[in-house]
Amino acid sequence: MAITETRAIVLRLIEFSETSLVVTLLTRDFGKLTGLAKGARRPKGPFEAALDLLNVCHVLVLPKSGESLALLTGAKLERRFRAGQRDLARLYAAYYVVELLLELTDEGDPQPELFALAEQTLHDLDGNSDITRCLIRFQLQALRILGHVPRLESCVGCGSALPAEGSVSFGFLAGGLLCPRCAPGERQRVRLSSKARQSLQSAVAAGDRLDFELAVPARGELHGLLAQYVTHLIGRRPKLLAWANVWLRREAAGSKVPHVDAEQGPQPPATDSDQA
Numbered sequence: 001m002a003i004t005e006t007r008a009i010v011l012r013l014i015e016f017s018e019t020s021l022v023v024t025l026l027t028r029d030f031g032k033l034t035g036l037a038k039g040a041r042r043p044k045g046p047f048e049a050a051l052d053l054l055n056v057c058h059v060l061v062l063p064k065s066g067e068s069l070a071l072l073t074g075a076k077l078e079r080r081f082r083a084g085q086r087d088l089a090r091l092y093a094a095y096y097v098v099e100l101l102l103e104l105t106d107e108g109d110p111q112p113e114l115f116a117l118a119e120q121t122l123h124d125l126d127g128n129s130d131i132t133r134c135l136i137r138f139q140l141q142a143l144r145i146l147g148h149v150p151r152l153e154s155c156v157g158c159g160s161a162l163p164a165e166g167s168v169s170f171g172f173l174a175g176g177l178l179c180p181r182c183a184p185g186e187r188q189r190v191r192l193s194s195k196a197r198q199s200l201q202s203a204v205a206a207g208d209r210l211d212f213e214l215a216v217p218a219r220g221e222l223h224g225l226l227a228q229y230v231t232h233l234i235g236r237r238p239k240l241l242a243w244a245n246v247w248l249r250r251e252a253a254g255s256k257v258p259h260v261d262a263e264q265g266p267q268p269p270a271t272d273s274d275q276a
């Protein structure tokens with residue numbers, strides 16, 4: 001196979017030798033891809049320090065053959081994620097996106113739409129967009145692209161119409177809203193308030209846009225619902241969820257995030273040994 005150029009987001013870096021890295025990327029054309037980047041730890045060379053967590057780059061890839069890893073032969077930086085230097089809440093939110101991308105995707109399964117969504121989400125988080133809105137949109141759109149969009153228009157159990165207003169049950173196994181008749185038979189379910197239900201429907205209808213209805217009391221509830229749904233799909237609780245209160249609290253209060261010492265912050269997925 002020939003060397004191919006593609007665009008990529010850096011999801012994980014593992015030191016392989018004094019000069020080399022094993023890099024996991026979300027690429028536009030190959031999906032998730034793990035490759036060896038020889039010489040990437042040298043300041044000068046074909047990688048020009050482009051391979052840093054959350055960066056968007058152009059990479060040159062020699063796809064894997066058989067059991068060997070793919071080889072990365074060069075990279076050029078397109079965009080660096082800078083918000084982490086000024087706002088740790090944005091950094092944690094970006095790490096959460098990366099954790100979900102690592103967990104929800106398979107190697108060698110190209111999803112150009114997911115790549116575009118991830119790139120847009122990191123771009124918005126790097127700017128001044130509302131973090132909770134960015135994450136709600138990211139999770140809903142990623143679930144749709146990957147075939148797990150929750151059903152909201154009628155009962156996911158029996159297909160019957162749902163009460164037009166008021167609170168309603170959401171079933172994680174069934175993957176959507178449940179009518180009062182089906183809800184008691186579902187083991188994994190939560191009650192969704194009327195406001196959260198409206199916000200969820202508005203967010204789904206908004207598609208790629210961030211200007212959906214999101215009532216303040218519904219923020220934490222909706223975030224919690226999607227996080228629990230994702231937890232159900234990947235089979236464990238995302239590690240970065242422990243830090244979600246940093247951005248949720250701040251945005252709910254409309255105030256500045258309380259200072260969080262970087263030393264106490266979460267480790268990026270890249271350096272997490274049990275994910276390596």
Ligand SMILES: [Zn+2]
Pocket residue numbers: 155156157158159160178179180181182183
């Ligand atoms: Zn039903």
